[in-house]
Amino acid sequence: MRVLLVSLVLTFGTLGAAAQGDVASAAAPPTTEAPASTVPTSTINEFIPEDQQITDCISAAPKPGCGSQARSDWHQWMVLVALVGGMAFVGWRVVAGLRRQRHEPESHESATP
Numbered sequence: 001m002r003v004l005l006v007s008l009v010l011t012f013g014t015l016g017a018a019a020q021g022d023v024a025s026a027a028a029p030p031t032t033e034a035p036a037s038t039v040p041t042s043t044i045n046e047f048i049p050e051d052q053q054i055t056d057c058i059s060a061a062p063k064p065g066c067g068s069q070a071r072s073d074w075h076q077w078m079v080l081v082a083l084v085g086g087m088a089f090v091g092w093r094v095v096a097g098l099r100r101q102r103h104e105p106e107s108h109e110s111a112t113p
Contacts, residue, residue, distance in 0.1 A: 049065065052065055
């Protein structure tokens with residue numbers, strides 16, 4: 001009987017508070033429009049050639065003439081130099097480790113029965 005009494009009090013207490021307008025209301029949804037200062041003034045893409053059809057240039061192996069001068073600069077060459085330098089360093093360390101291992105005498109004895 002107590003459970004019924006407690007549930008009735010809680011139910012009517014909650015409904016009474018909702019009827020009085022004490023419940024928080026939702027805020028207005030945010031706008032999805034970008035501010036005028038963030039809208040670009042130009043939408044020209046310098047990576048897309050103007051004298052070729054776009055379908056000829058979008059593939060894993062684009063046809064000649066689809067590139068632009070903006071596609072490669074010194075940053076791309078620096079990445080290539082860093083990759084080749086890293087590969088050379090790893091190769092040098094592997095060769096040096098193998099040579100050192102070959103010239104060192106075996107210090108551990110083999111167990112023969």
